[in-house]
Amino acid sequence: MTPRAVTDRFSHMRIGVLTSGGDAPGMNAAIRAVVRGVSAEGGETIGIRRGFGGLIDCLHAPLGPRDVANILQRGGSILDTSREPRFHDPEIRRAAVATLEREGIDALIAIGGSGTQQGAHCIQEEWGGCVLGVASTIDNDLGGTDTSIGFDTACNTALEAIDRIRDTANSLDRLFFIEVMGRHAGFIALEVAVGGGAEAVLLPEIELDTGWLVEVIRSNHERGKISCIVVVAEGAHPGGARGLLHEIEDPLESLGLAGSADARVTILGHIQRGGNPTVRDRVLASRLGMAAARAAHAGKRGLLFGVRGNVVCETSFDIALAEKKEIDRTLLDMVNTLAG
Numbered sequence: 001m002t003p004r005a006v007t008d009r010f011s012h013m014r015i016g017v018l019t020s021g022g023d024a025p026g027m028n029a030a031i032r033a034v035v036r037g038v039s040a041e042g043g044e045t046i047g048i049r050r051g052f053g054g055l056i057d058c059l060h061a062p063l064g065p066r067d068v069a070n071i072l073q074r075g076g077s078i079l080d081t082s083r084e085p086r087f088h089d090p091e092i093r094r095a096a097v098a099t100l101e102r103e104g105i106d107a108l109i110a111i112g113g114s115g116t117q118q119g120a121h122c123i124q125e126e127w128g129g130c131v132l133g134v135a136s137t138i139d140n141d142l143g144g145t146d147t148s149i150g151f152d153t154a155c156n157t158a159l160e161a162i163d164r165i166r167d168t169a170n171s172l173d174r175l176f177f178i179e180v181m182g183r184h185a186g187f188i189a190l191e192v193a194v195g196g197g198a199e200a201v202l203l204p205e206i207e208l209d210t211g212w213l214v215e216v217i218r219s220n221h222e223r224g225k226i227s228c229i230v231v232v233a234e235g236a237h238p239g240g241a242r243g244l245l246h247e248i249e250d251p252l253e254s255l256g257l258a259g260s261a262d263a264r265v266t267i268l269g270h271i272q273r274g275g276n277p278t279v280r281d282r283v284l285a286s287r288l289g290m291a292a293a294r295a296a297h298a299g300k301r302g303l304l305f306g307v308r309g310n311v312v313c314e315t316s317f318d319i320a321l322a323e324k325k326e327i328d329r330t331l332l333d334m335v336n337t338l339a340g
C-alpha cells in the first residue's frame with residue numbers, strides 16, 4: 001500500500017498518537033505538541049489509549065487542540081501507557097495494523113523509550129503508513145538522541161531527595177545507600193551522583209567491585225568523612241541497594257566502619273517517574289512532538305525524533321535501536337575525584 005501522506009501530502013491527514021512503556025514526565029507536553037502541531041498542518045489527531053494495547057483493543061478517539069489544554073505541566077500520560085507483551089506475537093501486530101487501516105490513519109507517532117521504538121519499528125516494517133517515534137524515557141538509554149523526555153525531571157526529583165538525605169546523613173554520621181531507577185542503565189545514577197556530590201556511584205554498565213567500595217568508604221572515614229552517600233542504580237547489584245549493603249556489611253563492620261546500625265538504605269523508586277516536568281523536559285517534548293507532527297505531514301517514515309547538541313534530529317529506527325549509548329567515563333571519574 002502506498003501511504004496517503006506520500007501521494008497526497010496536503011490532504012487532511014489522520015495521525016494516531018500513543019504513549020507506551022514506562023511513563024515519563026513530559027509525555028503530556030509531547031502529546032499536546034503533536035496534537036497542536038498536526039492541527040496547525042490541517043490534520044486531525046487520533047489519541048490511542050494504553051500504548052500499543054489500544055491499537056489491539058481499539059481504544060481510540062479523536063483528540064483536538066482543546067482536548068490537550070492544561071496538560072503541559074502534568075506528569076504521567078493522559079493517554080495512559082502499557083508494557084504490551086502481546087505485541088511480540090506477529091498475529092497480534094497484524095491486528096494492530098488492521099486497526100490503523102480500518103480507521104484510515106495515515107501516520108502513527110509513538111512516544112516512549114526503547115521498547116516502544118522497537119514496537120514502532122515492527123509496525124513500520126509491516127504497514128505502508130508512516131510510523132515516527134518521539135524519544136521519551138527517564139532512563140535516557142535510547143540511541144538516536146543525547147537525551148530523552150523525562151530524564152531531566154527524574155534526575156531533579158532524585159537529586160532533591162539526595163539533598164534531603166544528605167542533611168540527615170551528616171547530622172547522624174551515617175552511611176546511606178540510595179537506590180535510583182535504572183535496571184539496565186546508569187544514566188540517572190551517574191547524573192545525580194555528580195550533582196549530589198556522592199562519595200561513590202554504582203552502575204549496571206560497570207562491573208561491581210565491592211572490595212573497591214569498602215576501600216572508598218574506609219578512606220573517606222580516615223579523612224574524617226564519616227557520613228557518606230553511595231548512589232546505586234537499580235541494576236548495579238542483583239539485590240539492589242539492600243542486597244549490596246547486605247553483601248558488604250561484614251567487611252565494613254570488621255574494619256570498624258558503619259555496620260547495620262549506622263548504614264541506611266533509601267529506595268527512591270517510582271517517585272522518579274511522576275511529578276511535573278521541568279522546563280527542559282517541557283521544551284524538549286514540545287520540540288520533538290512538533291517535529292514529529294510536521295514530519296508526518298511531509299510523509300516521512302521510520303524515524304525516531306531526538307536531539308543532538310541542541311538540535312532536533314531524526315534517525316532511522318534501525319540505526320537508533322542499534323546504537324549502544326555509553327556511560328560518560330569522565331563523569332564517573334569526576335565522582336571519585338570530587339568526593340575529596
Ligand code: F6P
Pocket residue numbers: 021022023137138139181182183184234273
Ligand atoms: O521506565 C523506565 C523504568 O522506570 C526503569 O528505570 C525501571 O527499571 C523500570 O521502568 C520499572 O518498571 P515498572 O514500573 O514496570 O516496574
